[in-house]
Amino acid sequence: MRHFRLLAALCAALSFFAAAPARADLNVVTTVPDLAALTKAVGGEHVQVQSLALSSQDPHFVDAKPNLALALNRADLLIAVGLDLEIGWLPTLQQGARNPKILVNNPGFLNASQFARILEIPQGKVDRSLGDVHPGGNPHYLYDPREALAVARGITDRLAQLDPKNAAAYKANLAKFTDELEKARAGWEQRLAGMKGAPVIAYHKTTAYLADWLGFDSIAFLEPKPGIPPNPSHVASVLAQARQQKARMVLIESYYPDTTAKLVASKIPAPLVIIHGGTDFRAGETYIQHIDELVGRLEKALAGKGN
Amino acid sequence: MSTVSRRPSDAFFVVSVVTLLSTASAAAQETSPPTQSPPPAADAGTPGAAEAPPAELSPEELEEIQKALGADTKSAQQNAPTGTSTAPQSSPQGNTLSVPGVTSSGTNFLDLSFILDVAGAAFSSKEPLQTGGHDPTKNGFNLQQLELSIGSVVDPYFRFDSNLVFSQFGVEIEEAYGTTLALPANLQVRAGQFLTKFGRLNPTHPHAWDFVDQPFAIGRVFGSEGNRGLGTEVSWLTPLPWYVELIGSATDATGEGTARSFLGASDERVLSPLDLQLTGVVKQFFPLSDNVSLMWGLSAATGPNASGYRNRTDVYGTDVYLRYRPITEASTTLITFQAEGFYRRRQVPGDVLTDFNAYAQAAWRFSQRWATAARYELGTPAKGEGGATVTDPLDPEWTKDRQRVSANVTFWPTEFSRLRLQGAMDRAGWRDSPDYSVFLALELVTGAHGAHAF
Numbered sequence: 223m224r225h226f227r228l229l230a231a232l233c234a235a236l237s238f239f240a241a242a243p244a245r246a247d248l249n250v251v252t253t254v255p256d257l258a259a260l261t262k263a264v265g266g267e268h269v270q271v272q273s274l275a276l277s278s279q280d281p282h283f284v285d286a287k288p289n290l291a292l293a294l295n296r297a298d299l300l301i302a303v304g305l306d307l308e309i310g311w312l313p314t315l316q317q318g319a320r321n322p323k324i325l326v327n328n329p330g331f332l333n334a335s336q337f338a339r340i341l342e343i344p345q346g347k348v349d350r351s352l353g354d355v356h357p358g359g360n361p362h363y364l365y366d367p368r369e370a371l372a373v374a375r376g377i378t379d380r381l382a383q384l385d386p387k388n389a390a391a392y393k394a395n396l397a398k399f400t401d402e403l404e405k406a407r408a409g410w411e412q413r414l415a416g417m418k419g420a421p422v423i424a425y426h427k428t429t430a431y432l433a434d435w436l437g438f439d440s441i442a443f444l445e446p447k448p449g450i451p452p453n454p455s456h457v458a459s460v461l462a463q464a465r466q467q468k469a470r471m472v473l474i475e476s477y478y479p480d481t482t483a484k485l486v487a488s489k490i491p492a493p494l495v496i497i498h499g500g501t502d503f504r505a506g507e508t509y510i511q512h513i514d515e516l517v518g519r520l521e522k523a524l525a526g527k528g529n
Numbered sequence: 530m531s532t533v534s535r536r537p538s539d540a541f542f543v544v545s546v547v548t549l550l551s552t553a554s555a556a557a558q559e560t561s562p563p564t565q566s567p568p569p570a571a572d573a574g575t576p577g578a579a580e581a582p583p584a585e586l587s588p589e590e591l592e593e594i595q596k597a598l599g600a601d602t603k604s605a606q607q608n609a610p611t612g613t614s615t616a617p618q619s620s621p622q623g624n625t626l627s628v629p630g631v632t633s634s635g636t637n638f639l640d641l642s643f644i645l646d647v648a649g650a651a652f653s654s655k656e657p658l659q660t661g662g663h664d665p666t667k668n669g670f671n672l673q674q675l676e677l678s679i680g681s682v683v684d685p686y687f688r689f690d691s692n693l694v695f696s697q698f699g700v701e702i703e704e705a706y707g708t709t710l711a712l713p714a715n716l717q718v719r720a721g722q723f724l725t726k727f728g729r730l731n732p733t734h735p736h737a738w739d740f741v742d743q744p745f746a747i748g749r750v751f752g753s754e755g756n757r758g759l760g761t762e763v764s765w766l767t768p769l770p771w772y773v774e775l776i777g778s779a780t781d782a783t784g785e786g787t788a789r790s791f792l793g794a795s796d797e798r799v800l801s802p803l804d805l806q807l808t809g810v811v812k813q814f815f816p817l818s819d820n821v822s823l824m825w826g827l828s829a830a831t832g833p834n835a836s837g838y839r840n841r842t843d844v845y846g847t848d849v850y851l852r853y854r855p856i857t858e859a860s861t862t863l864i865t866f867q868a869e870g871f872y873r874r875r876q877v878p879g880d881v882l883t884d885f886n887a888y889a890q891a892a893w894r895f896s897q898r899w900a901t902a903a904r905y906e907l908g909t910p911a912k913g914e915g916g917a918t919v920t921d922p923l924d925p926e927w928t929k930d931r932q933r934v935s936a937n938v939t940f941w942p943t944e945f946s947r948l949r950l951q952g953a954m955d956r957a958g959w960r961d962s963p964d965y966s967v968f969l970a971l972e973l974v975t976g977a978h979g980a981h982a983f
Contacts, residue, residue: 291772292771312980320712322710
C-alpha cells in the first residue's frame with residue numbers, strides 16, 4: 223500500500239514537471255555571468271537566463287556538474303565566450319545534455335567571440351610551452367564595454383531569429399541598453415583618463431581588453447606563463463620591473479589566490495586592485511553596474527588607495 | 530541441489546526492467562515546452578528532434594510541405610552525392626568554422642591526443658598481486674600505457690570516440706564507439722566497443738584516476754581491463770527536477786580481461802539475448818550547495834558464466850562520490866571522497882558463490898599543483914551457500930580477506946603533466962606477511978585538450 227502511494231506520488235510529480243509551463247519565451251543558458259547579464263539586458267521579460275559559471279569562479283576551470291547538463295537539456299539557446307575558454311568543460315555538458323538544439327553549429331548555439339575584435343592572436347608556432355595559450359586569441363573581451371556592446375547586438379540578432387514574434391521588443395531593449403552603456407562609457411572614460419599610459423602589473427593575461435580600452439600598459443604578469451603559478455625568481459623580477467617603471471597598481475581577479483599579489487603591491491609600493499571576474503548575475507547585478515564597480519576600484523587605485 | 534536456481538536470477542529482471550524502461554521511455558513527453566517560433570529557414574533541421582509545428586501554419590500547408598519534400602527526396606535519389614557529407618549551415622554568422630581565428634580547431638576534423646603513462650616500481654614480493662592491466666607489475670620501469678584518443682563529430686547525428694592503447698606487445702582497441710547526438714525524448718545511444726557504465730571508476734581511463742593503479746575490486750570482478758565489450762547502450766535522462774539518468778546496456782560477455790566473472794576466456798557462442806552481459810545503472814546527482822556535490826550510483830550486471838549450462842553471474846554495485854570545491858571564493862582546494870562496493874553472486878555446479886569487494890578513497894588537492902590521496906580496499910573470499918569459505922574457481926588462492934592501503938602525493942606542473950609517488954601495503958590474508966610497493970609514475974598528455982567529465 224505504501225509502495226503504491228509512493229508510486230502515485232512519483233507519477234504525479236513526473237507529470238507535473240513534464241507539463242510545467244515555461245514562464246518565458248526563450249530559455250537561454252550562458253557559460254559566464256557577463257553573457258547572462260547582456261542577454262537579460264536585451265531579452266528582458268521574454269527570456270529566462272541562467273549562467274553555468276558563477277562570477278566568483280575561474281571560467282577556465284568549471285566542474286562539468288550533471289545539474290549543469292540538466293540546465294542545458296532545457297535550453298533553447300546556449301551562448302559561449304568561445305576561443306577555447308570553456309574547452310575543458312563545456313563539450314562534456316553539451317553532449318550530456320541530450321539537446322540537439324544547443325550543439326555547435328546549430329542555431330541554438332552562439333559563439334559570442336565572433337562579434338568581438340579579438341586581441342593577442344598568437345603568431346607563429348603555438349604549443350603548450352607557452353603555457354595555457356588560447357590559439358584563437360585572448361578570450362577575456364567582456365571587460366571592454368565596446369566589445370560587450372557588439373556582443374549584445376549579436377545576441378539580439380540571434381534572439382530575434384529564434385523568437386521572431388518578440389524581435390521588436392529585443393531591438394527596443396538593445397537600443398535602450400546601447401544608450402545607457404554609451405552614456406556610462408563616456409563617464410567612465412572621463413573618470414579613468416589618468417589610466418592612459420599608466421604601467422600596471424596583473425596576475426593573469428586577462429587585461430588585454432581593459433588595457434586596450436583604457437590605454438594603460440600591462441608591463442608584467444605575476445604568472446610566468448598563463449596557467450603556471452608564480453615562482454620566487456619570476457616574482458622577484460616582476461617586482462624589480464614594477465619598481466623601475468613605477469607601476470601604478472597591481473590588478474588581480476577575485477578568483478586567483480592573492481597573497482603574492484598583496485606582497486608585491488606592498489613592496490612596490492602600489493595599490494592592489496581586486497577586480498570581480500564577472501557580473502554577479504545571480505545577485506541581480508547588471509553588466510553596467512559590474513563595469514561601474516570595476517571603474518570605481520580603478521579610480522580609487524589611481525588615487526593611491528587599494529581595496 | 531534444488532536451491533541452485535537454473536532460472537535467470539533477480540538481477541536479470543532488474544536489469545531487463547531498467548533496459549526496457551529506458552527504451553520504452555522513447556514515448557516520454559518532451560520536457561521543454563514547444564517553442565512558439567518557426568525554425569529559422571537556414572536551419573538544417575534534425576529529423577530526430579521532435580519540433581512542434583509552428584502555430585502560424587495550417588495543416589494543409591504542412592501537408593504540402595511534406596509532399597514537396599517527398600518529391601525532392603525522390604529526385605535526389607537519382608543523383609545522390611558520394612563522398613563526405615557537409616555540416617549543416619546554421620546561420621549567416623552561426624557557423625563558427627567559417628570565422629578565421631575564432632576556433633583553434635579550424636577545419637580540423639579529428640581531435641587527437643596521446644597520453645603516456647610510465648612508472649618506476651619496487652615491490653617487496655616476487656609475485657605482486659596487481660590486478661589492473663595498466664598497473665605497474667614488475668620491479669624497475671613499466672610502460673603502463675600509451676593511449677591514443679581520437680574523437681570527432683561524425684555528422685549532425687553521431688559523434689565518434691575511440692581509445693587505442695599501445696603497449697610493448699601490440700595495439701588494443703580499448704574503446705571505439707558512436708554516440709547519438711540528436712535522438713528525441715532525452716535518449717542517447719552508444720554502440721560499438723565501450724567500457725560499461727558500471728560504477729564510477731570502470732568507465733574512466735587511468736588519466737582520470739587519483740591513483741597509479743586500479744582498485745583490485747575491478748580487476749577481480751571484471752578483469753584487468755575493466756568491464757567492457759562490443760555492444761549497445763541506451764541511456765535516458767529523466768524529466769525529474771534533479772539529475773536522474775537511467776542506463777541499460779547489452780554487451781558481449783567474453784574476455785578474460787573484460788568479463789572474467791561472466792564467460793571470461795571461454796569461446797561460448799551467443800544463442801540468445803541471455804548469453805549477453807546486461808547492465809543497468811541509475812545515476813543521481815545532488816548539488817548540495819555551490820561548493821558541495823554528491824553523485825550516487827546503483828549498478829547491476831548479469832550474464833552467463835562459463836561454469837556450466839545456464840549458470841549465471843550477477844554483480845550488484847553502488848558508488849558514492851562527494852566533491853567539495855569552493856567556487857564562491859578564491860580557492861584552489863578540492864576534496865573528494867569516493868567509495869564503491871561490488872557484491873558478486875555466481876552460480877557454479879552445485880553451489881552459489883558470493884563475495885564482496887570494495888574500496889574507499891579520499892583525495893585532497895591543497896594547492897594549484899599538489900594533491901595527496903589515501904585509499905583503503907577490501908576483498909572477501911568466496912563463500913558458498915552454507916556460508917563457509919570455498920575455493921574460488923577464478924582466484925583459487927583467495928581464501929582469506931585481502932586488504933590494501935595506498936597513499937600518494939601528486940604534483941602537476943601543468944594540467945598536461947603529472948608526477949605521482951605512491952606507496953602501498955597489501956595484506957593478502959593467504960600470504961604470511963604483508964607486501965609493500967612503491968611507484969613513481971609520470972603522465973604526459975599531448976594533443977587536443979580533452980574535456981573533463983564530472
